[in-house]
Amino acid sequence: MRKTRFAIAAIAATAALTLTACGGDAGEGEGEDTVRIGIKFDQPGLGFKDGDTYKGFDVDVAKYVANELGFTEEQIEFVSAPSANRETMLQNNQVDMIFATYSITDTRKEVIDFAGPYFVAGQDLLISVDSDITSPEDLDGKNLCSVTGSTSAQKVKDTYAAGVNLQELPGYAECTTQMSGGTIDAVTTDDIILAGLAAQPAYQGKFKVLGEPFSEENYGVGLPKGSDRCEAINAAITKMIESGEWETALKANTEGTGYEPNAELNPPTPAACA
Structure with missing residues (x-):
């Protein structure tokens, strides 16, 4: 009986060592389900x-x-x-x-x-391809859209165009829909977000990113x-x-938006971890 118990213990120990050895080379994600x-x-x-x-x-x-x-x-x-x-x-x-x-x-x-x-x-502007807007200063008297709660549009009003008319909507999809209908002159947020909007099939060839970012x-x-x-x-x-x-x-x-990231800042170098 003692020999049987020792044999079982030896087999268990060998199995445990085998599993440990197999797991030693595992990548970080291995062993985790998701x-x-x-x-x-x-x-x-x-x-x-x-x-x-x-x-x-x-x-x-x-x-x-x-x-x-x-x-x-x-x-x-x-x-x-x-x-x-x-x-x-x-x-x-x-x-x-x-x-x-x-x-x-x-x-x-x-x-x-x-x-x-x-x-x-960088914060930028989305405009129609035939727009005469060349900078945020050109927005005086025009309608500028951003999403509710965003500070982007207010920044334009405070810094570049005091006479701009701000329009806040629940999402950027609503902004682009209204710009497509002619009631909005420009949409503002981060440039790559605007490029993603302009890349949508419904807007390709109609909208473009201005390409003059004014934040980082x-x-x-x-x-x-x-x-x-x-x-x-x-x-x-x-x-x-x-x-x-x-x-x-x-x-x-x-693709198809005319967007080019700031070459002086992109691609970036990851910062040292704290």
């Missing part, structure tokens, strides 16, 4: 849910980074991450990371961590405070840039 990534579901060209498909530049960067961390595409669970909820979602462990036009700011860094940046955007927004990967993934994510972003896949993804999601 990675939950927050993105926008309603931002064409960046993060957009189309049925069961997710599209956009943020989505492409997220997939590349996840793969470098050891997760297959099937292991990614995309989660809607509205702007107002992003910090809360990270703090409450609702997502593991966020790629959602998430500007790196000192205020946000007090409660969450960031990897990146993986893109540097560093898009980072939002992480829970104290996350140990920052350096691995930065390495993945750097690899994507150096391989040319970053540029391929950007062009694929802004």
Whole structure:
């Protein structure tokens, strides 16, 4: 009986050592069922849910980074991450990371961590291709649209065109619909968001990004405070840039808009992790 017990114990110990040895070479994502990534579901060209498909530049960067961390595409669970909820979602462990036009700011860094940046955007204007607007100063007396709660349109009024007429609507889709109908002269937000709107089939050849950005927004990967993934994510972003896949993804999601990112700022160099 004692021999039987010893034999069983020996077999169990051998099995445990075998499992440990097999697991020693596992990538970061191996052994984890899924990675939950927050993105926008309603931002064409960046993060957009189309049925069961997710599209956009943020989505492409997220997939590349996840793969470098050891997760297959099937292991990614995309989660809607509205702007107002992003910090809360990270703090409450609702997502593991966020790629959602998430500007790196000192205020946000007090409660969450960031990897990146993986893109540097700038506030710009979306106008019709035959518009006479050449700068934000030309908006005096014209109708400018942005989404409710955004500070973008007010910034134009305060800094560039005191006589502009501001129109706030629930989403950028409503802004572009009204501009297509002629009641809005321009839409303002980050340039890459505008490029995504202009790339929609209904607006190709009708709208363009002005191409004169007047701010700087560093898009980072939002992480829970104290996350140990920052350096691995930065390495993945750097690899994507150096391989040319970053540029391929950007062009694929802004094609036909005339949009060119600021070459002095893009592609960016990820900052050192805190």
